[in-house]
Amino acid sequence: MAETRTKPRAIDPVWDRITSEAHEAVAKEPLMGGLVHACILHHKTLERALSYRIAAKLCSNEMSMMVLREVANEAYDDDPTLVEAARADLNAVLERDPATLRMLQPILYYKGFQGMQAHRLAHWLWAKGRTDLAYFLQMRCSEVYGIDIHPAARMGKGIMIDHAHSIVIGETAVVGDNVSMLHSVTLGGTGKEEEDRHPKIADEVLIGAGAKVLGNIKVGCCSRIAAGSVVLADVPPATTVAGVPAKVVGTAGCDHPSVSMNQLLGTRGAE
Numbered sequence: 001m002a003e004t005r006t007k008p009r010a011i012d013p014v015w016d017r018i019t020s021e022a023h024e025a026v027a028k029e030p031l032m033g034g035l036v037h038a039c040i041l042h043h044k045t046l047e048r049a050l051s052y053r054i055a056a057k058l059c060s061n062e063m064s065m066m067v068l069r070e071v072a073n074e075a076y077d078d079d080p081t082l083v084e085a086a087r088a089d090l091n092a093v094l095e096r097d098p099a100t101l102r103m104l105q106p107i108l109y110y111k112g113f114q115g116m117q118a119h120r121l122a123h124w125l126w127a128k129g130r131t132d133l134a135y136f137l138q139m140r141c142s143e144v145y146g147i148d149i150h151p152a153a154r155m156g157k158g159i160m161i162d163h164a165h166s167i168v169i170g171e172t173a174v175v176g177d178n179v180s181m182l183h184s185v186t187l188g189g190t191g192k193e194e195e196d197r198h199p200k201i202a203d204e205v206l207i208g209a210g211a212k213v214l215g216n217i218k219v220g221c222c223s224r225i226a227a228g229s230v231v232l233a234d235v236p237p238a239t240t241v242a243g244v245p246a247k248v249v250g251t252a253g254c255d256h257p258s259v260s261m262n263q264l265l266g267t268r269g270a271e
């Protein structure tokens, strides 16, 4: 009799960890079984689980879950950097948010993480010239998660958007790798510039809650923007700015403020 061989499963410690957390969650709270099975345990890979979760959250009477899931699967199959970025985002949340103890939490519950992955899909559609579907995803993301990111905006990997109400990021904004932002952040235009009119945020910047960064300005690597600031001018690297309009108030206090989530003003964070 011919031996049937199944292709060995690729080793994926992240996905193994997520499925093991899912089993533990169901054992602890059986009423979560249906949701956790549908979102995690039914799937063989992180990509497929993300497709399901995003499609389930963003579908509506206007667009079925099946269509959105097919689009997401197509994107993940076409561009492996999408799931690489999602993994970096997952790690970012786990590392930086003290309330996150399991990788399962962002996938199941966090608007910031899910919204980032939906934006990554919209950006993929945008790059393929499928702009109407990209705009549709932007709209649903804004309606469902309160995160309004233009599909053309370029976002790095390892992004954490904590709490995630009322995030607005404009068309020509660029956000580097390992950036952290809290709720109610705007990366917008001043209304006085045309075309390239939005901020360029370098790697490892920490942007506090309610900060408004306006215009085609540069925020340097490893800088921090204090909560509630209105930033209208370039921010040098490794610097802290605060106020309306924002002024330099000190150094960033440490090498990686967005990763350590160092939120002490001035140089006190270095102590």
Ligand SMILES: CC(C)(COP(=O)(O)OP(=O)(O)OC[C@H]1O[C@@H](n2cnc3c(N)ncnc32)[C@H](O)[C@@H]1OP(=O)(O)O)[C@@H](O)C(=O)NCCC(=O)NCCS
Residues within 6 Å of the ligand: 168, 170, 186, 187, 188, 189, 190, 191, 192, 214, 230, 232, 244, 245
């Ligand atoms: C108000 C605004 C239109 C600028 O108006 P303006 O009269 O051309 O102002 P200027 O850029 O010449 O700045 C004049 C002064 O006001 C300050 N200023 C400008 N905008 C400011 C703001 N939003 N908050 C506080 N101070 C502001 C400037 O720092 C400058 O101060 P200075 O004279 O001490 O240097 C613009 O900054 C703004 O806030 N636009 C709205 C942007 C927005 O909501 N974007 C979101 C898009 S999603």
